[in-house]
Amino acid sequence: MTDTDRRVSGTIHVRGEGGLGDGAWAVLLPPGRYDAERLVHHDTLELTGVDAAGAAYPTGAAPAGPAAPAGPRPGDPVAVLAEGPLRLVALGRVARPTAERREDPDDPQSDPASGPLVVAYTRRAFDEPVEAEGLTLDGPVTALPAGAYRELAERLGPPPARRPWLVSLDLPIEAETPAEAVRVFWSYVRDLGPQELPAFVSPSGDELAMQAFVLGAEANQDPEEDD
Structure with a gap:
């Protein structure tokens, strides 16, 4: 059994065996992208130049064995964060790119090329982000320890009621x-x-x-x- 404690300081603390989360990921917005996402409503977040297949794992949480996921997969939950200070600005799930690219465009049988990381938003908090202190990221895409995604989502609280x-x-x-x-x-x-x-x-x-x-x-x- 793995559980998550919230310390008085608000630091995310994980107890239990195996530091790998259940396919959850933290995605760090590039500089300037936070303002762009806050100004105009988007259904998805598309990040180019992000090597999702080479996602980082927190120290001591790297998976072992052939069953370990190489990176975010469609359907995996995502916590979207911004720096200065580190704060949670949105939640989402990994989505498939609208068009699959191939390493050789003239050969449809060639291996898929590494494309952009696409995240479909499920909850936005760009206007009132919450602090994510205690969370250590090792790159633009980082695997979250077990329970950390759930703890971050709980910090947002229930979504406000929609009104016209x-x-x-x-x-x-x-x-x-x-x-x-x-x-x-x-x-x-x-x-x-x-x-x-x-x-x-x-x-x-x-x-x-x-x-x-x-x-x-x-x-x-x-x-x-x-x-």
Whole structure:
């Protein structure tokens, strides 16, 4: 029997035999990727340049024998983390790439080429990540010790209830026709995006609670309050 204790400090501590988790993995976001994932909703996380087949194992937890998994496999649970400090930002499961590549594109019988690691999100916490202190990563993809994934997931707590929101983006556009105004509008949206354009959001039926968001965070749009 393997169990996980949470110390007073919040450090993940694993007891029991065999340090390998049940096919669970920790994936560390590359620098700058956290902001990109927080700004725009994605169903999956695709990481190129990650050698998932050469996933690292924590010291003392490396599996032995031919039955040991070489890396993340479809369906394996994943904890997505960001640095500075180390914190849990999402949960997911390993998914198959949309298109399988071959080492020799002209030979369909050649061995599959190492492709991107794809993670299908099951829970996002980009707006309110939780600290993952006590967890040691040995690379961009690290096998989690037994029980560590479950302990990390418990730190997130139950997901908040979903509710309807009204989101709007109003831009004053000068144009000769309504159709041209719409085209200019979408050009602004494409070129400026969430980094510069404020989006206004309010609970459905409570427009007085409207808030402006820029860069994924609440932003004051009243210049008089800045003075």
